[in-house]
Every structure is written in C-alpha cells, then in structure tokens.
Amino acid sequence: MGLEAIPVVVEPADLAAARAVLRELAVLVERLLATGEGGAIDLGVLPLTPAARAWLIDRLGRGEVEIRLTAGGQSTITETGCAGVWWVRHGNEAGVVTSELLEVAYVPGLVPVSRAEVENGLQRLNSGLDGLN
C-alpha cells in the first residue's frame, strides 16, 4: 500500500476567515432561535480569497428560495442550505455588486412590505375600482 492510499484532506491555507464566518453564523442562528433576532455578516469587509469563498459557498449549500429584488439595481437573496441563513448580493443599476452579506433571519429584512406601503396599495386598488364604477 502506497502513501497515496492514506486519506489526507488538504484544505487551502486561507480558510481561517471562512471558518470564522461559519462560527459567527452559528452564533447568529442560535440567537435567532432563542430571541427571534438575527443579524448579518458583511462579506465586503472580510478578506476572503476566491478559494475560501468557494469553500464557504460549498459548506453553506443551496436552499429552495431565491428572491430577485429590483430597487436601485438588481439584488438577489438566496436561501442557503442552512435554513435561516441568506446570501444577499446587492447590485447597482450598472450591474456591479456593491455589497454582499450573509443575513440570518426567518425572512430577509428587505423583503416584507411596510404598513405604509400596504396602505398605499389599498388606495391604488380602490382607485382602480373607482374607475370601474
């Protein structure tokens, strides 16, 4: 039996930051379960190398939901394989990614509508109905 038969997992040397992200995510998810309050990790300020980033994407996996938001450019909010953890990428009107976050929440903060917006929606519905009468 040669040495190659001994299973050795070699991880890229730059995984420290990616591991720290996973650990912090676990803390945030625990907090979400305990208090209902989640949080977010800003990937823009973390020194993640492409290899570390790929490793992180791989570890988090892919969930079922993908949300596309069009507000001042395209954003995508993708559910990871770890429910409650969302990968959020904000782009501007030129299609450039301006910020990237991992958000821990039951529903990502940008998604729900506000009460004022629902009220406006109702007004709009009613004015549409008025036009029909």
Added chain:
Amino acid sequence: MNELQERLAWRGISRRGFLKYCTMLASLMALPPAAGQAMAEALARARRPAVIWLPFQECTGCLESITRSHTPTIEGLIFDALSLDYSETLMAAAGHQAEQALKRAVEDNAGRFILVIDGSVPTGLNGAYSCIAGRSNLDLLREVAPKAAVVIAMGSCAAFGGIPAARPNPTGAVAISEIVRDKPLVNIPGCPPIPVVMTGVIAHYLTFGSLPELDRLRRPRAFYGETIHDRCYRRPFYDRGLFAKSFDDEGARQGWCLFELGCKGPVTYNACAHVKWNDHTSFPIESGHGCIGCSEPGFWDAGGFYRPLSAPAGPLKLAAGAVAAGAAVGVAVAIANRARKGAARAAHVTATVADLEKADGGER
C-alpha cells in the same frame, strides 16, 4: 411615509432601494451591517439638517461631482433631502436675496448646521482675491464657521489648498483648517472628491452624532485608510515587475502596471480603486492613466504627473526571473529607500510624494 421617503419615492427611489443604499454605505465605511438599517432610520427621522455650502476659491468640480455623477444619484437625492439653505451655485436666488438667505440660515440654525466648503481661502491682500457680495471669503468664513456644528472641507482645495495654493501661490491660498481651528472638521480631499464619501460622512454624523474616525490629515479612515496601490487591480503586474513603458506599448495594451508612467497610486490614500467612479464603472487606472495623486497634499507641485516615483512603496514580491531579467524599475533605488520607507511605516507616517520622488527626475 416620512418626508425623506416621500421625496425619494417622488424621484422613483423606494424604501427598499434606500435601505439597500444605506447597507452599501455602511459596508463601505466598514461599519457593522446593522448600521445600514440604523442609518436609514436616522436619515429618515432626522429633522432635515440645515446645510450651508460656501464656494470659495474653486472650480465647482466638487459640486458637479456630487450632483451629477450619474442620474439620479442617491447621493444627490439625499443631499437634496437635506435642507440646503445656501449654495450660491445651486440656489435660484441671487444678489441681496441670496445674502439674506445666508444670514437667515446661519441665524436660524446657529450651532446646528453643517458647513460644507469647497475651495481654498485666499489670504493675500487681506482676502481680496475672492469675494462674495463684496465680502472676502476669509471674512465670511470667520463669521460663519464659529456658528456651525461641523465643518466639511470638500475637495483638495478646501482640504489642503489644492491648485490655488500651487507654487507660487499668488493669492496666498490656504486650507480651511488653517483658519477654522476650533470646530470638528473633516477633510474630504480629491479633485474632485468621491461623492459617496460626503454622503457617508453626513449619514454617520446624523446617525451617531459624531464624525467618523479620521486619520492624521482629518480624512475619514474608512475611505482614506488604504492607498490606491493597495487595492489596484494592476497590482499583480507590479508585483511581478511588469511595467508599461509608454502609453501605447505592448505592456500598456496588456494592462501592465503604470508605475513607470508616473502613477502616484503607491502614495495616494483614497477609495477610487474600490468605490470607483460613474456609478462604480471604473477609475482612472482602468482607463489606462496612472493615478495623479489628487487627494494628497501638494499633489500639483509633486514634480509632474508623468514622472515616476523613485521606489515601489509596497513590499517587493518580484519573481526571481523578473529580477534576473532586470525587469523591475529601480530595484537598487528601492533598496536605498527601504530604510526611509521602513521608518515611515514603523512610525505609521504616510510617505509623501516628495519623499519618494526621484531626485534627478524624469527618466523612464
């Protein structure tokens, strides 16, 4: 809906779009993500803070940068949502009406307004080189600044004297900080400065009630903490000793480092390389021109935009092959300068263009 949201909605910017922008702002300022939400809420809640914008010895490029970087800018809209009580360039009023507006804005908001100044202050001939309504900039600044809450020196002229202060400085131009010494003051240098830096500073002030952390030149560290060179996409070529020798040679076509063509990126602290210009489109080095160092003090007198710095400022990481081939510029000079640079780094002092400039100049 609050007033800010109404104004933004009127310009087609939704609550989500605004929140997204604040998230980006927080990220650029290296604040925790929750700060984006806090900023959005604070900006929405804030009583429209009065802003008085005084244009001194300047070219209006800074104001153009803020208001016209692309259409419509959120920077512009937020700026619009502030109460811009006096800006003689933007306001419809002129003459006595404009002067009345300034007087009223200062009196009504004494101790609370944000004073933004672009342009340097000429001190020669007792300030007579630049006057508004018969009053010198110097006079006006001495009267208005003591009543401001904070002062923002916008652009390199206001921050460091800029082009008006270039040798031989015929008007005796000085930076705002030379005159205003007892107020919280932030310098946002650049010729012109990056619009989002001003929004970031104002958003920080309105959210946390303080200016962001500043460096020794009173620039916000979040935007001026690294050099252009630190974040430059051509850096791998620099590290391998691959330099364009002229603007149309093979190296230039291959996108090699512009160091030998006079790039001042290694000694210039600014955010162009990652924030970029024109809606994050690009920055000058991406257009094939070296950085001219416009956000550093004295950039105009730094010996020529096309004259190379004498030594690489970052750690040399030349491949053995590149060194053997003698491909790198000034390796010997770099060694000669290493002690000086090392000392500067140890003392955490920014090496200036003058420190690194070639003594004999010009050769490539």
